[in-house]
Amino acid sequence: MAEPALSPDAIIAAEARYGAGLYAKRPLTIVRGEGARLFDAEGRSYIDCVGGQGAANLGHAHPAIVAAIQEQAARLISCPEIFPNDQRAAYLSELAAALPFPARIFLCNSGAEAVEAGLKFARLLSGRSNIIATMRGFHGRTMGALSATWEPKYREPFAPLIPGFQHVPYGDPDALAAAVNAETAAVLLEPVQGEGGVRPAPSGYLAAARRICDAHGALLLIDEIQTGFGRSGTLFAIEQSGVTPDMLIMAKSIAAGMPMGAVAVHERFGPLAPGSHGSTFGGNPLACAAARAALRAYRMEDLPQRAAAKGEWMRAQFAARNLPLVREVRGLGLLIGLELKKRVQPIILSLLERGVLALPAGPNVLRLLPPLVISDEDVATVVATVSDVLSGP
Numbered sequence: 001m002a003e004p005a006l007s008p009d010a011i012i013a014a015e016a017r018y019g020a021g022l023y024a025k026r027p028l029t030i031v032r033g034e035g036a037r038l039f040d041a042e043g044r045s046y047i048d049c050v051g052g053q054g055a056a057n058l059g060h061a062h063p064a065i066v067a068a069i070q071e072q073a074a075r076l077i078s079c080p081e082i083f084p085n086d087q088r089a090a091y092l093s094e095l096a097a098a099l100p101f102p103a104r105i106f107l108c109n110s111g112a113e114a115v116e117a118g119l120k121f122a123r124l125l126s127g128r129s130n131i132i133a134t135m136r137g138f139h140g141r142t143m144g145a146l147s148a149t150w151e152p153k154y155r156e157p158f159a160p161l162i163p164g165f166q167h168v169p170y171g172d173p174d175a176l177a178a179a180v181n182a183e184t185a186a187v188l189l190e191p192v193q194g195e196g197g198v199r200p201a202p203s204g205y206l207a208a209a210r211r212i213c214d215a216h217g218a219l220l221l222i223d224e225i226q227t228g229f230g231r232s233g234t235l236f237a238i239e240q241s242g243v244t245p246d247m248l249i250m251a252k253s254i255a256a257g258m259p260m261g262a263v264a265v266h267e268r269f270g271p272l273a274p275g276s277h278g279s280t281f282g283g284n285p286l287a288c289a290a291a292r293a294a295l296r297a298y299r300m301e302d303l304p305q306r307a308a309a310k311g312e313w314m315r316a317q318f319a320a321r322n323l324p325l326v327r328e329v330r331g332l333g334l335l336i337g338l339e340l341k342k343r344v345q346p347i348i349l350s351l352l353e354r355g356v357l358a359l360p361a362g363p364n365v366l367r368l369l370p371p372l373v374i375s376d377e378d379v380a381t382v383v384a385t386v387s388d389v390l391s392g393p
């Protein structure tokens, strides 16, 4: 295995000097991963509850993914969609069979790009322009996706954004019903608000959204970029609601960490107008090969069920401990949020010092997104370490 190219100090210095400066960097380097473990340049091991910010549901260096990528890299990496390709064709049919509704699929390269495509398709198919999204919703950073994202600090420096977007309180069917009308192209919802604080949809909310959309001829777009591919306890979170969306938007763990996004458009709309949208890298054989291996691994290793069981156990453990710094324990599957009575940033640093990498979801929510392949032993260590750090003062 190749040695890290630079010393830890040189890694940190080079990123600080030549990176664009957009990210608040943590005081460590990550150079290798295996399963739910990450390793720094000095070989220290961490339990990964960042999970590639949701892209690493299969953990790191999963043998089936490594093999699929190696094999396909030696065969064909680039192949624009003007040429049919074996890996893409196989993936499209395999993903279509795994989706909870009959669909046609657009392939792209990231979450924001998938949201952009979903928004464009909604305008194209409805002939309308207005989009209803939700307060605390997160859909990405490109201009269209950002217009649907709520957080003012992400939006304000980039105004004016795209016209036609409105935000309603999440989880409130009456507010949604009051906002949707004959000019609404689409309602865009996360089944669990991830970035916005790990807030699962209240029971019946997604079904109410479906009825409201149907009553006005608006499309229902479900953003499963963070909840998809087993994270929620089912392959897609929407399956737990019994609701059929018009579009399902995917990315993050779709190709086990390879950059990829996708939009599944309900079959009833038929094919989209040729030339109306596209992507150079979209549907490239390397990402498709990784995504095929990922889909097989989710199924063969029973990862959605394992995520459901492990997540339930973790939430029950946290709740039972009545931790003095915790206001509420929330989540679905292995998407876990602990709302704290204080700011989360210092907690994340204490956890790092104790070998657990975790994420915030807003200023006072600790978010845990471990790979679904995490061992029971590591799950228990995470619960013990987090509980210890949140015991006070």
Ligand SMILES: *Cc1c(COP(=O)(O)O)cnc(C)c1O
Residues within 6 Å of the ligand: 054, 110, 111, 112, 113, 115, 138, 139, 140, 141, 190, 194, 195, 223, 224, 225, 226, 251, 252
């Ligand atoms: C991460 C995320 C996005 C944006 O995905 P990128 O690949 O970072 O552009 C959009 N929606 C949700 C729900 C996400 O969690």
